[in-house]
Amino acid sequence: GAGVSQTPSNKVTEKGKYVELRCDPISGHTALYWYRQSLGQGPEFLIYFQGTGAADDSGLPNDRFFAVRPEGSVSTLKIQRTERGDSAVYLCASSLKPRNWVGENGTEAFFGQGTRLTVV
Amino acid sequence: SQQGEEDPQALSIQEGENATMNCSYKTSINNLQWYRQNSGRGLVHLILIRSNEREKHSGRLRVTLDTSKKSSSLLITASRAADTASYFCATARQKLVFGQGTRLTINP
Structure with missing residues (x-):
């Protein structure tokens, strides 16, 4: 597609x-x-994938949050036992990013429009 | 946790004036990026400055970086009503970490 969806x-x-x-x-x-x-x-920040693997998941607030990217493309963020405090806009971004951000090319991140999650 | 802190949190100026926003950060970086966000949804990349650069220009945008002070500034010259948005700095090392943002309002 043209952008992040x-x-x-x-x-x-x-x-x-x-x-x-x-x-x-x-x-x-x-x-x-x-x-x-x-x-x-x-x-x-919640989590960052490089390819299929989670390179850094240090931002996930607790074990109710989990994310996968099984084929290195589409990713799913999963939230179990949702709480009212989980209400927020969840943003996804992708980039060509080289490891450790070395180099000029492809380091900008492209964002989707987000998912507004409301827990009632 | 947030890496950067923007200053001011909110800025309101008249159309045609220049707008300056500042960003301070805590750890070493490979580059620093500025993003713009309208209406609380997707962010749009504006400009990137590498850690070995001190100043960069793009159209009406001018970014400076002082790694000794761990700070950056974004200047928007000749502001327009359409520049009204939230502006975020983001530091890049192992990951991309955003500050709290400056809400800029340009009054026509």
């Missing part, structure tokens, strides 16, 4: 339910990021 754009779920958020990165982008953004705040 995230589905659904909005998701309302009841407290305690399980949700999956999907991200389709730009074709050929090896790096994929998930961020969470609350109103008036900056994007908070």
